[in-house]
Amino acid sequence: MVKLSEVKVSAxxxxxxxxxxxxxxxxxxxxxxxxxxxxxxxxxxxxxxTGAAVSIVVALVITLVCVVxxxxxxxxxxxxx
Numbered sequence: 001m002v003k004l005s006e007v008k009v010s011a012x013x014x015x016x017x018x019x020x021x022x023x024x025x026x027x028x029x030x031x032x033x034x035x036x037x038x039x040x041x042x043x044x045x046x047x048x049x050t051g052a053a054v055s056i057v058v059a060l061v062i063t064l065v066c067v068v069x070x071x072x073x074x075x076x077x078x079x080x081x
Contacts, residue, residue, distance in 0.1 A: 012077020019066040
């Protein structure tokens, strides 16, 4: 029989990983956008510096929210390192 604590640890680990993937995908788009702005990428990207700056600020806020979420979920699930 599976213990509830094991389920919580597994769920917390999966949710923390999901937050990490969100962070990685957001910053991937920022990097590609900046490469496009510099003329080193062909598809997608930013048209101007203002768009890049706004996207970086939004990415920082989302990163902060995700990190707080990871910390909260880790405490909830009892994940310790």
